[in-house]
Amino acid sequence: MINLHINGQDHAVDVDPDMPLLWVLRDKLGMMGTKFGCGIAQCGACTVQINGVAMRSCVTPASAVAGATITTIEGLSTNGDSPVQAAWVAHQVPQCGYCQSGMIMAVDALLKTTPKPTDDQINAAITNICRCGTYARARDAIHDIAQA
């Protein structure tokens, strides 16, 4: 059994220790907001926060994050109105939306350590792939939050 502390709740899961956190979340716990995009930590659709740090859950073995504080998109806010989510709505960032959970989690983690990121800091930290091309709006939304 692996004990996972996700969004403030404890979950004991009986899975292979190598099973990536992504698949524990999706297939074992039914938390579907975290997405599968590539499986090799390239696209970032699977981004969650481990102790507040953005991590790509598709390559993070569940056993490696036992006991850590795991936050997924479902746990980011109670009413879907965290600063990043609110800015995302105000700027109408998502299109298809599939990559957005991961990008929002990555941005939220960035702003925790760097509340007023420069463009270069945004570029370095936000490496999520969005095929719809929402990058420009995402950048504007991040700067808006920083100025708030």
Next chain:
Amino acid sequence: MNKIVKLDRRSFLKASAVAGGGLMLGFHMPTANAAVTKDSEINAWVVVKADDSVLIRVAHSEMGQGAMTGLAQLVAEELDCDWSKVKTEFVDPRLNITRNKVYGGMATVGSRAIRSSHEYVRKAGASARVMLVQAAANRWKVSATDCTAKAGVITHTASGRTLTYGAVAEAAAKIAPPKDVTLKDPATWTIAGQPKMRLDMQEKVTGQAAYAIDIRLDGMLFAAIAQAPVFGGKLKSYDEAAIAGAKGVRKVVALPYAVAVVADSYWEAQKAVRGLPVVWDNGANGKVSSASIAKSLDEGLAAKDVPVARNDGDVEKALAGAVKTISAEYRVPYLSHASMEPMNCTVRFNADGTLDVWAPTQNAEAILSAAARASGLDPLKIMVHLTYSGGGFGRRGGAAPGDYVDQAVAIAKAAGAPVKLVWSREEDIQHDFYRPISSAKMTAALDADGYPVAWNTRISGHSILSTQNPSAIKNNMDQGFLVLFHDNVYDVANVKVDYAMRNSHVPVGYWRSVNHSQNAYFRECFLDELAHAAGKDPYEYRRKLLQKAPKQLAVIEACAKAADWGKPLPAGQFRGIAQIDGYGSYAAAVVEISMNADGSPHVHRVVQAIDPGYAVNPDSIKAQMEGSVAWTMSAALYGEITVKDGRVEQGNFDRYRMLLMNNMPKVETVIVPSGGFWGGIGEPGGPAVVPALVNAMLAATGKPQRSLPLIKRGTTSV
């Protein structure tokens, strides 16, 4: 959809089941305007609920392009309902069978969601409004002409009495629909034409938006697949013993061209299928390579006696007598779609002989047909649940034999349980229907003033029809492959366009902007070469050649103005410009770049203009234009699918690279709707961006870039 936003997954499934059941009742009702539930269905598009909220049905797919919101705006505009109380739901594609195509074509391709359905969805809204007003008039025993409707409230003008839509909906549903309705002048729109927020936004920032890949069913198993790596190959044998006893593995399912593993989780299935030794029969194409395909296309550029699509004047004569001729060959590679949501399909055979299917799609009717074909069931026994699609970009416009729906049906049948099949990213990129490879040889003759008097174009490339609709090919001609050339609007006296069809075994298909994507690059970059040779400003050069094309001229002028064309740029920065027409719209782009030390471009700013006729949601249009920049820049900078030993070499985003945040330029969009026509939005925006970018490189370096991608594999990042 909106109505499921606050439900958890299990409740969502229950709600879906109820909705499905409710809709199924609809088949048995004798008329389209009968009420199907206690909510009142005014017509096939509009349901008014007793709480005064309005449910608008959406027949097209929502894959990010905003059609769900835009279509609802058009219905709501004519309905005169309260926009804040509008919800939407996707239709059950079976209703299009049982209700005599009431939803028109559901295929969401060719930027057509709004441009092909605006009239009937607006009529549906207007018709429902007439019925609701009539119901109120009947209640008051007054004439409907003495009543008005606004924001979901009907008012009897003389007495000031009011009734809400919800109060009269049940009665309205029983009124015969009007034979004809008058649609509003778009100049008077208050809901349509406005930058309304997307109806799917809150779900998409909270992880609650339901995609097909997110479906969960009781007893559901997970499948991963390995498909024959060489297109057209077949499964020969596999060694199941090698994965015997693997944790979570339930079953191995052999398909003629693939092998799948069914397990308790997707990861277990994926791990097992990767560990399964498989022997493939590669068929006749195991030695095809990018080099052999390129050779075939090059031969096509020089081939004699190929079919001619356009022949104005006498090109050969004009070229022979020209003051100056210029010739160039341009080349583009195959490209993959790589939608963020990989191909997937969930199938459940039910005890009562019915089937449930979930799949990301741009064409619910194609999913229904494929599921019927694969299962042998009557389509009316199959419920295709429409969800949001995590991208589409043309990959999901159909469901070809052997593609994801057929696979999932076969696997679920073999497994004897509901199964969710998910393709790995590698399967997704290596089993696509690719943007075709193509080459163009163009030769032009310039007059003494430097303007073209002859323009000869030979296209040699892989016909999309050869995969998608071979019977439509007559005399080796695929007219669509020559778009922007056979209908080139530049005023040139002698024009010839011909086509050497050169196909390979690689399956090709519709990739966002389709043949405009490569032909805009060919045409607009070659035109810049002509302007460059003539020593003329490329914008003014185009203006001169567009004097007989007022729409194109107006949009490029709007773009140039917004982009400050002609004003000095900082040292080291350069501009390029291009314009196209397509998908019913007109678009132009100006791109500002500087050159990196490694010879690659750094894009600072993109300004685009679009004339879509009418602008149903200006913010959605801007979003599509911005997205088109990222889409086409990924392709122009990095996009290249190559073939070795008959199979695609790239497998994931490490080798099929995408534009990221760091290279996304600032994008400004000017919308110049000239009215009188309905153009598309999703695809017209991209094609002009690539040539504008490459033309900026010509301005910067004096050298044309005649092949894409601009950055070859293995070079350092920019």
